[in-house]
Amino acid sequence: MKRKALTVLFGMVLLSGCASEVVEWTPAEAPKKNQVQRTTAEHVVRYPAHLSSMPHSEKHRLEAFINDQLRYPNAVHIYVTEFGGHGETRLKDLVKHIRKAGVRQNGITIDDYQGDDMGYTGSGVLLMVERYIVVPPSCPDWTRSLGSVQGAESMPNYGCADEVNLGMMIADPRDLIQGKDVGLYDGTRHALSVEMYRKDEVKELITENTSNLGSSTGGGGA
Numbered sequence: 478m479k480r481k482a483l484t485v486l487f488g489m490v491l492l493s494g495c496a497s498e499v500v501e502w503t504p505a506e507a508p509k510k511n512q513v514q515r516t517t518a519e520h521v522v523r524y525p526a527h528l529s530s531m532p533h534s535e536k537h538r539l540e541a542f543i544n545d546q547l548r549y550p551n552a553v554h555i556y557v558t559e560f561g562g563h564g565e566t567r568l569k570d571l572v573k574h575i576r577k578a579g580v581r582q583n584g585i586t587i588d589d590y591q592g593d594d595m596g597y598t599g600s601g602v603l604l605m606v607e608r609y610i611v612v613p614p615s616c617p618d619w620t621r622s623l624g625s626v627q628g629a630e631s632m633p634n635y636g637c638a639d640e641v642n643l644g645m646m647i648a649d650p651r652d653l654i655q656g657k658d659v660g661l662y663d664g665t666r667h668a669l670s671v672e673m674y675r676k677d678e679v680k681e682l683i684t685e686n687t688s689n690l691g692s693s694t695g696g697g698g699a
Contacts, residue, residue, distance in 0.1 A: 482592040499603075501630045502549075507613075508635070508636055508640075509614035509616065509634075509635075509636060509637040509640050509641075510614060510640060511611050511612065511614065511640055511641075511643065511644040511653060512606060512611070512612040512613075512614075513609050513610070513611055513612075513614055513650050513651070513653050513654055514609065514610050514612060515607065515608075515609055516607075516608055516609070516610060517605055517606065517607050517608075518542075518546050518605070518606045518666055519603060520538075520539070520542040520546075520603075520604045520606075521597060521601055521602070521603055521604075522535055522538075522539055522571065522601055522603075522604065523535055523599065523601045524564075524567055524600075524601050524602055525561070525562075525564075525567075525570070525599070525600040525601070526559070526561065526562035526563060526564030526600045526662065527562070527564065527569075527600075528564070528566075528567065529566050529569055529570075530570065531567075531571070531574075536574075539574060542604075543574075543575075543578045546606045546608075547578050547579065547580065547606070549608075549648075550578055550579030550580045550581075550584075551579070551580075551581060551584075551649060552583075552608055552609070552639065552649040552650065552651070553580060553606050553607065553608045554584050554586065554606075554607045554608070554646060554651075555575055555580060555584060555585050555586070555604055555605065555606050555607070556586050556588060556596070556604070556605040556607065557572070557585065557586065557587045557588065557602060557603075557604060558602065558603045558605070559588075559591055559601075559602050559603075560591060560595055560597050560600065560601060560602070560603065561591075561597070561598075561599050561600030561601060562591070562600050563591065564600075566582050568587060568602075571602055571604075572585060572587075574622060575604075597660065601641050608650075608651075609649070609650040609651040609653075609654070610650055611644035611645075611650045611653070612644075613640065613644045613645070614637055614640055615623065615639040616634060616637040616638060616640075616641055617634045617637065
C-alpha cells in the first residue's frame with residue numbers, strides 16, 4: 478500500500494512538472510500587419526453618344542472629379558460603362574482625358590456591355606474609380622511592460638516600424654494583396670546581356686550600305 482502511494486505521488490510530481498512547462502510557454506504575439514481597404518467613387522458624365530466632343534459644362538465637372546479622386550493616379554483603376562447608346566468617339570475622348578490626368582493605360586477598363594439597367598436616364602458614361610488604401614498598424618504598442626514579456630515571446634513592437642514604412646512607401650496598395658504581372662519583361666535575357674558585356678562578348682551592330690548603287694544618270698545624244 479505504501480509503495481502504491483509513493484508511485485501515485487511520483488506520478489503527480491511528473492504531471493505537475495509537465496503542466497508547468499506548458500503554462501510557462503506562450504506563443505509569440507501576432508505580427509503587426511498593414512490592413513488594405515478597397516474604396517470606390519462614381520461619377521456620371523452626361524455625354525450623349527452621338528456627340529464628337531464633350532460638353533463644356535461636363536468637362537468642368539469631370540476635371541473637378543479627377544482632381545478630387547485622382548491625387549495618386551498610379552494607384553487607381555477606372556471602370557468605364559456606357560449607357561443610352563454606344564459612341565466610339567465618346568469613349569476615345571474620355572480615355573484621353575483620363576490618361577491626361579496620369580492614369581496608366583492598363584488602369585482603365587472599358588466594359589463591353591451597355592449599362593442601361595443601372596437606372597440612369599438619357600445617354601452618358603459612368604466612371605467608377607477603384608483604389609486601395611493602407612491602414613498601418615498602431616506603433617508603438619506599449620500595452621505590456623518589457624519586464625512581463627516571456628523569454629519565448631517576441632517584443633510587442635517587433636517588426637512594426639518596418640511594416641508601417643512599407644505601407645507609407647508603396648505606390649499602389651493593391652500590390653500588397655496581389656502583385657502586378659511582369660508583362661513582357663524578361664529578367665533572364667537582361668541578365669544575359671549584362672554577363673556578355675562583362676565578358677566583352679557584345680555583338681557588333683550590323684552595318685548596311687545606304688548608297689543607291691542602282692541609280693545612274695545619263696544623257697541623250699544629239
